[in-house]
Amino acid sequence: MSLFLKIWWVSLFVKIGLAALVPFFSDEAYYWVWSHHIQMSYFDHPPMIAWLLSLGRPFESIANLGRLPVIVMSHGTLLIWKKILEKYMDQKQLAAWLLLALLNPLFGLGGIIATPDIPLLFFWSLSLLMFEEYINHPTPRLARALGICLGLGFCSKYHIVLFPLGILFWLTVKKQWHIVKLQHVRVCVFMGLLFSLPVLIWNFTHDFDSFAFQLRHGLVKKSQSLTYPLEYLGGQILLLFPLVLIPAIRFSKKNFHSLSIWAFLPLVFFFVTSLKSRVEPNWPIMAYPAVLALAVLGMQKISWKKTTLFVWTTLFVAVVIVIAIQKPRLIFEKSKLKELNVYRVLKEIPYKYSPLFAGSYQVAAQLNYMAKKSVYKLRDMNRRDFYDYLTESKPSTPFYVVLRYDQTLPEWAREYNYSVVEELGEFQVLEVR
Numbered sequence: 001m002s003l004f005l006k007i008w009w010v011s012l013f014v015k016i017g018l019a020a021l022v023p024f025f026s027d028e029a030y031y032w033v034w035s036h037h038i039q040m041s042y043f044d045h046p047p048m049i050a051w052l053l054s055l056g057r058p059f060e061s062i063a064n065l066g067r068l069p070v071i072v073m074s075h076g077t078l079l080i081w082k083k084i085l086e087k088y089m090d091q092k093q094l095a096a097w098l099l100l101a102l103l104n105p106l107f108g109l110g111g112i113i114a115t116p117d118i119p120l121l122f123f124w125s126l127s128l129l130m131f132e133e134y135i136n137h138p139t140p141r142l143a144r145a146l147g148i149c150l151g152l153g154f155c156s157k158y159h160i161v162l163f164p165l166g167i168l169f170w171l172t173v174k175k176q177w178h179i180v181k182l183q184h185v186r187v188c189v190f191m192g193l194l195f196s197l198p199v200l201i202w203n204f205t206h207d208f209d210s211f212a213f214q215l216r217h218g219l220v221k222k223s224q225s226l227t228y229p230l231e232y233l234g235g236q237i238l239l240l241f242p243l244v245l246i247p248a249i250r251f252s253k254k255n256f257h258s259l260s261i262w263a264f265l266p267l268v269f270f271f272v273t274s275l276k277s278r279v280e281p282n283w284p285i286m287a288y289p290a291v292l293a294l295a296v297l298g299m300q301k302i303s304w305k306k307t308t309l310f311v312w313t314t315l316f317v318a319v320v321i322v323i324a325i326q327k328p329r330l331i332f333e334k335s336k337l338k339e340l341n342v343y344r345v346l347k348e349i350p351y352k353y354s355p356l357f358a359g360s361y362q363v364a365a366q367l368n369y370m371a372k373k374s375v376y377k378l379r380d381m382n383r384r385d386f387y388d389y390l391t392e393s394k395p396s397t398p399f400y401v402v403l404r405y406d407q408t409l410p411e412w413a414r415e416y417n418y419s420v421v422e423e424l425g426e427f428q429v430l431e432v433r
Contacts, residue, residue, distance in 0.1 A: 003095045004082055011102050012075050019071055019112040020063035026343075028114045029365035032066060034386060041155075041202030042386050043210050048119040048156040067114040074111035074118045078102075080125040081289050084132065088259075088297065097296045103313055106239050106281070107288040116157040117285050123153035124286045127163050128262060131170075135179055143184035144191050151195025158214050159286065162266055169261050206389075213384070232274040235281035236267065240288070243308045244295040251298025263290035343370070345425040346402060350375055353400035353421075353429060357393075359407040361385045363427070367402070380410040398433040 024032060034042055034050035035057070041047045052069045059065040078101060085094060102108045111118070127149040134142040153160030171177050193200070203211050237245065252260040266284040273279055343366040350356055350371035357378045358364035364387060367375040377387035378401060379394040387393045397416050401409070404426055409418065413432060422429040 002091055004091065004098055007095060007098050007102070008075070008078060011098075012071075015071050015075065015112050016065070016068065019067055020065050022064060022112065024064060024067075024366075024369050025113060026362035026366055028067065029369035030361055030386070031114055031116075033365050033368050037386075037390075039202065040198040041210065043206075043213065043389060044385055045116045045210075046155045046157060046199045047202075048152070049114060049116045052119060053114060067112070070114040070118050071112055073122050077118075077122045077125050077289075080122070080129055081293070084125070084129055085293055088257075088293070093296050096299075097292055100244070100292045100296065100308065101289065104239070104288060104292065106285060107292070110282070110285075115282075117282055119156035120153060120159060121285060121289075123149050123156055124160060124163060125289065127153060127160075131167060132258075134184075135176065138179055138181060138184060140184060140187055143188045147188035147191025148195050150188075150192040154192070154196040155199055158211075159266075159283065162269060162286070165269075166261050166265050169265060170258070173256070173261065174258075209384075228276075228278050229271060229274040232271055232279045232281075236284070239281060240291060241308055241311065244292060247298035248291050248294035251294050254298075257294060257297070259290040259293055263287050263294055267291075342426065343367075346427060347371070349402060349422075349424070349429060353431075355395060355399045357395065357399055357401040359401060359403040361387055363402055363404075378410055378413065380412065381407070398431065401430050401432060402427050403430060404428075 030044075031049045032053050034047075035053035038050060038054055039047060042050065049070070052073065053066060055069040056066040059068050078098060081097070081101075082094060085097060089097065107121075127146060130142055130146040130149055134146060150160060150163060153163065171180065199210075203209065248263065251257065252264070264287065266287040270279045270284045343363070346363070346367060347370050350367050350373045356367065356373075356375050358367060358375055359378060359381050361377045361382070364375050364377040367373075374392070376390060376393045376395075377385065379388050394412070400421070403409075405428060408414075409430070409432070416432050418430045418432040420428050421431045
């Protein structure tokens, strides 16, 4: 067995062990709720993450292993990249790439967290493998396979639309347009649309709400703030680390590599969008495997690899310790890790009050997951989300609702009488009658 596969197997069991210990984050719990309300698609995201979590139902009673199918898919992405990189790297370089990937804060540790990024990255990587195979052997079968991967990627996260743009750039820069056959393009497009049908049908029957929301969220919203691009650049430098970015950029400048487009197109695209609105640090995650590959190919000094691995290992261990201890004072106020502690005060609430509702999808999802009981967000609170499409989100009185202190009831509920019946940490429970 190769060194790559040995590391791969050991790290898979480590991930599963960590996943069992780490409670669900709010967004994970939200997607878990989706998995118990299976639909063709959802307002916030396409359906793939819900479909995956639904496969984890047999494991829901074992700690937090309901996310097991997500972990398997995430780890499978590494095998796809092994296949992609074998033509460029020797066994030692492949093992170095795997270690960098496993210890990268977002691409590695994030691989145990159930988010739409996991299936997106899987089908993006599989699309790249199919595209490279097609370039070497342009056949209808590979064109169909590429279309299927892109369609399933669209059912994972809308960011897959950048992949066809990458194909156009690659064919233009490499001057390989003569390889592509028109009939193969038609087959690819047809299969892509066919496997995107769940998302297309849902949007068609819901006034294209999801498409409109994502466009407003990522592209249309205007802003004059210079902090957005600075936040984006700072986040990417921290997540990819200078000792990875520098050799990757140098290697691409010296010898423009086939992977360069797939490494830098997402990074540049989201930098441009950051000039208009805030970009989440994880959005260009599709670029990370290729950036890490270029870095390994460009790292002439072994000390760069060792330093990067040391820093990321230290960060990995620190995060695991914080999660294990779950001490509030160790968790930064604005850190995502704070979620692991802040909702614990509510764990008994679903058993004390019924019917129970919440003032945000995060609280509703956490209560639902912790108690395995139906808890809905009240309709018209905060931004629109999955709960606003459910008839159960607008109850008749009497009912109870968990709110943060800075929240008020939606307008339709203010005509009722209400009173505070309990206060817990950042939250209060109201009785509405």
